[in-house]
Every structure is written in structure tokens, then in C-alpha cells.
Amino acid sequence: MKAQHAQVESLQDDNERKYRAPALEKGLDILELLARQGVPMTTSQMANMLGRSVSELFRMVLALEFRGYIAAAGDGRDGYTLTNKLFTLGISQGSARVLLEAALPIMKELTREVGQSCHLVVPSGDQIVVVARVESPMDIGFSVRVGYRRLLVETNSGILLYGHATEEMKSHWLPRLQATASEAVITPFLQRSEQAAQQGYIESPSDFVEGITDICVPVAGMQGAIASLIVPFIKIKSQSASQAEVLERLQLAARKISEALND
Numbered sequence: 001m002k003a004q005h006a007q008v009e010s011l012q013d014d015n016e017r018k019y020r021a022p023a024l025e026k027g028l029d030i031l032e033l034l035a036r037q038g039v040p041m042t043t044s045q046m047a048n049m050l051g052r053s054v055s056e057l058f059r060m061v062l063a064l065e066f067r068g069y070i071a072a073a074g075d076g077r078d079g080y081t082l083t084n085k086l087f088t089l090g091i092s093q094g095s096a097r098v099l100l101e102a103a104l105p106i107m108k109e110l111t112r113e114v115g116q117s118c119h120l121v122v123p124s125g126d127q128i129v130v131v132a133r134v135e136s137p138m139d140i141g142f143s144v145r146v147g148y149r150r151l152l153v154e155t156n157s158g159i160l161l162y163g164h165a166t167e168e169m170k171s172h173w174l175p176r177l178q179a180t181a182s183e184a185v186i187t188p189f190l191q192r193s194e195q196a197a198q199q200g201y202i203e204s205p206s207d208f209v210e211g212i213t214d215i216c217v218p219v220a221g222m223q224g225a226i227a228s229l230i231v232p233f234i235k236i237k238s239q240s241a242s243q244a245e246v247l248e249r250l251q252l253a254a255r256k257i258s259e260a261l262n263d
Helices: 002-018 022-037 043-050 054-066 085-091 094-114 156-163 167-180 183-199 243-262
Strands: 070-072 080-082 118-124 127-134 149-151 202-205 213-220 225-233
Touching: 022 043, 022 054, 022 070, 022 080, 043 054, 054 070, 094 118, 094 127, 094 225, 094 243, 118 156, 127 156, 156 183, 156 202, 156 213, 156 225, 167 183, 213 243, 225 243
Parallel strands: none
Antiparallel strands: 070 080, 118 127, 118 225, 127 149, 202 213, 213 225
């Protein structure tokens, strides 16, 4: 029986190899690596992390640059970064397009009411990605660019999304998160996600920018939270809404988006 089982596994391996596309796999490896790292990487750095030679990746890097999927950093740093092309392809899909169509008018109304910018975040693998933003109507404001990514475990939005996810989604996410973060990071992340689920929102100083308070609320879908709506709150002397009022109106905006999606 063991020999027969080994033979079946061998045949399965042969069939898998038969349908492999090495060039495509190299290209996908590069894109996934740049997405995970979030910083510019040279061809030699990519080769080192992927366990390949520079010559193996050189032509693939040029092809990806020519097709617009990656670009030279252009900010004085060496290496390549992802462009927004993959993101643009992703949001052209039906569910993402519907989300944006429902959210953008409500987000614009929100920014006019509170005098702050806002942005919309969705999960993407073990990361969060900003899919929409509306600038503050004030002369001074803070915003995050569309396409911005960070690891789920590193952001208030990620904590909120995990806390409001279904148990099925959590069981799918957790192994991915544990593969990219230490237990010292995962444990407080899980604790904070439970608190966020009980409270219904997150109101916390930004981990990345001094003077910013992230106010995050979930956008509910048919099965748990599908997005996080965020106001990166800054205190402006001439502002029209207090922090408490911003939270209240942000929650109302998230409910409006959820209702538009579920009609």
C-alpha cells in the first residue's frame, strides 16, 4: 500500500510539473516579493531573497518594468517598486467597483461635514491596501495615497478588519499573519482586535505619524467587515467638528455605505 501511495504521489508531482510555467512563476515571485517588502529592491536583492541568480531575474525585471507593473523608485533610492497597475486591475473587478461606487459619494459628503480627509481600506492577503481617498476641503489636511499597503498586523485598520471578520475568515488569515509576524506581534494584535470587535471602532494614535489619531470604523458586508473607513484626525484651530463628532459622523457614513452595498 505504501508503494502504491508513493506511486500516486509521484504521478501527481509529475502532473503538477507538466503544467508549470517557470517564466510566469518568476514574474509572480517578483511581484509578490515587492508587495510583501513594501520598499524598493534591486535585482540582486530580489535574487538573494528568492534564492535565484541575478541573470535568472534580469530579463523578467525588464519585462515587468516595460509592461508597467514595476518602476524604478525615482526618489533617490535604488531598486524597483510596484506601480498601481495591479491595483487598477484589481478594482476593475465587479465587487471592488461596486464598493467604490457606493463609498465615494458618501466619503465626499463626510469630508465636507467634518473638514478632515478620509480613506477606505480593504484586506489583501496578509496586508491592507488603500482603495479610495477623499482630500480634506480645508487648506490643511493629511491623506494617504491610493494603493498604499502595509501588513495587516501593523495597522489600526488591520486590527479592526480582523476583529470584525467572520470566524472562517480569521482561520484563513491567522496562519498567513503568523508566517510574517512574530508571536510578540501577533499576541497584542489579537487582543486589540477583540477589543475593537467589542467596542465597534478604533480611536487610537497613529503608529506611524505623530499628531494623527486614526478613527476607524468597519463597513459591514453580508459576512463580516469588508472594508475599514478611516479619518486620520488632526487638530485644526478652525475645524468644524470635534473628534467625538467625527467619530459619530464616520459611523453614520459607514452604515450608509453598508446599506448601499446590501440593497
